[in-house]
Amino acid sequence: MNDQTQITPIMKQPTPPSNPRLESWKTFFKKLRKNRAAMVGGILILFFIFVAIIGPFLAPFDPTTQNQMNKLVGPSSEHWFGTDHQGRDIFSRLIHGMSITLFIGFTSVIIGAFFGVFLGLVSGYYGKRVDAVIMRSMDVLLAFPGILLALAIVSVLGGNLTNVIIAVGIFAIPSFARIVRGSVLSVKKLEYVDAVKALGASDVRIIFKHILPNVMSPIIVQATLYMAAAILTASGLSFLGMGAQPPTPEWGAMLSAGRSYMFDAPHVAFFPGIAIVIVVLAFNIFGDGLRDALDPKMKN
Amino acid sequence: MKKELLKVNDLKQHFPIKGGLLGRTVNHVKAVDGVSFTVYEGETVSIVGESGCGKSTTGRAVLRLDEPTSGEVYFDGENLLSLNKREMRAKRKDLQIIFQDPYASINPRQTVRQVLEEAIVIQNVIPPNEREEKIKELMEKVGLGAHQIDRFPHEFSGGQRQRIGIARALSVDPKLIICDEAVSALDVSIQAQVINLLKQLQREMKLTYLFISHDLGVVRHISDRVIVMYLGRIVEVADKNSLFENPKHPYTKALLSAIPVPDPKRKKERVILTGDVPSPIDPPAGCRFHTRCPFATDKCKEEEPELRTTDGMSEQHEAACHYIEELSS
Secondary structure (H helix, E strand, O other): OHHHHHHHHHHOOOOOOOOHHHHHHHHHHHHHHHOHHHHHHHHHHHHHHHHHHHHHHHOOOOOOOOOHHHOOOOOOOOOOOOEOOOOOEHHHHHHHHHHHHHHHHHHHHHHHHHHHHHHHHHHHHHOHHHHHHHHHHHHHHHHOOHHHHHHHHHHHHOOOHHHHHHHHHHHHHHHHHHHHHHHHHHHOOOHHHHHHHHOOOOHHHHHHHHHHHHHHHHHHHHHHHHHHHHHHHHHHHHHOOOOOOOOOOOHHHHHHHHHHHOOOOOHHHHHHHHHHHHHHHHHHHHHHHHHHHHOHHHOO | OOOEEEEEEEEEEEEEEEEOOOOEEEEEEEEEEEEEEEEEOOOEEEEEOOOOOOHHHHHHHHOOOOOOOEEEEEEOOEEHHHOOHHHHHHHOOOEEEEOOOOOOOOOOOOOHHHHHHHHHHHHOOOOHHHHHHHHHHHHHHOOOOHHHOOOOHHHOOHHHHHHHHHHHHHOOOOOEEEEEOOOOOOOHHHHHHHHHHHHHHHHHHOOEEEEEOOOHHHHHHHOOEEEEEEOOEEEEEEEHHHHHHOOOOHHHHHHHHOOOOOOOOOOOOOOOOOOOOOOOOOOOOOOOOOOOOOOOOHHHHHOOOOOEOOOOOOOOOEEOOOOHHHHHO
16 A cells, blocks of 8 residues: 555656557557568558449449450550450459459458357357367368358359358358367456456356457458458359359459450450459458467567 | 354365367366365455465365365355356355456456446446446555556556455455465565455455465465365364464474574474375375375375364364374374
8 A cells, every 4th residue: 555655646647548459559550560561461452442442433334335346355555454255344344343352252251250250259168068069060161172162052052142152151150160269268267257257247248248359369360361262262153153143243253254265365364363363362461461460479 | 153154065176187089088186175164254264285285276166166076165054056057146246256366367458447347237236326436435445546447457567456356356345255376476565565455454344265375474474264285185274373383284284394484593393295296186095195294104095084183282273184193292
């Protein structure tokens, strides 16, 4: 109690009230900025989002209007990326496809994260039989190669964009569940969880108020990295004809259509392919950077 | 007549060891193996023993933070182990715990206000319009300023955090507080402050403490009675003075001889034990201490001694040794 009388005057000095959440965000951004690749990825992602929102208004041509007179024309000043086998402007189609691609990525990751995080929390917190049942079913899902599982789901539900999102979302569940479960196992052993338990807190309160906020960073990293995988899988499904149907300007479907003209007009397949590569790469390097910035063990 | 507040009967806590291909239980760690004791209202009872003797496990089992394997825990005449989850949650109002590590025992994402408010909200002890006042009162009680109410745990020192932990425990007006190595992680000077705070709070709020510690100096300062544990069992129970001045069990004697004496000229007889504590997975038969006891005989290897009292021991002084009489002479 003596220390109080001594400490009080020091505390009253006009130190700006620091919010640790704000502070941790600051250090987080500082670390993220140091990682050059992650910054490039992040800026690219912002640019993609911008294109997805503004792009359709700026695109020079309608993405679905056919022009049979102008088929398979190479890049020119009028058609920057050339035209496809129906005479549609590839540049405009890519811009319109941007929002579809991001939409597929975001929604399927949200579906996967929602169910995966929930299952992981329940599994890690309750343990024992609940854990065994949940994690073994996750193992079953994980045992399938991703694209095969998605294919199976889409062929059961029918091939359209919504079902592709559902399929990709479902096979994202186990990876989220596993990561969350692992983090929950380490957080639930901490004494503050015991302390609220000793106060009589319900399981729901402990899980969502005390455990979930402390396992957020691996979830965020996994979500970013999974965006890349989701986009790739969705394009793959469309490429195989199971996803978006023509004339939707979905990149995977565009790539698939361009495949037949590979030798006569390589640009038809080339530009959608490059677009997929850049988007996937951007999310991957940004995710890696996030992981480095959020992982306390990587401090240097 | 003193009122029994907590009565623990033959408490056992066996943790299963899973192994093999199917994760079957292959063995048990017998962390606490048949412990019985009583805590009277308003007193401080300490449990001492070396690491792994089961003292913290006993505390956690009493609170049902880990479900005990078997036994009975009577609190105010009611068996806590027979309560269902909902009844137990309500009962937790009366039993609180203060943890060892002040850095791990508070959620880093909550301010002091949120920590204390949550405690009050969970047990719903105080109407909403009086909560603010109660929180400020709690802060004051544990020696923190009201201006620190919106700070986060990382802005406090270890001693201050421990005060927050104490305030949290007090927020629901408990009857019994289990202090699980509550001062072991603090500097010696801060330790003294926190212990004095605990004593002061005990007087003001008529609290009962179950004080778990390995620090005999602290125990001597704070306790009314002391329980000595070894390998999951109680080896000696006594009031503080009898235990420190007239220890009966050879293990207690060894433990006490390890207290440093701040007098370089005084020669002390050290009882140095050899070997390690045996594994609690397969504790020795007979007296559990026989593997390290300098006086062990064949009887010790076969027959398990019960807690008992003999001539020359004060009331309520009990030791679990076959040779109390012989050893004291």
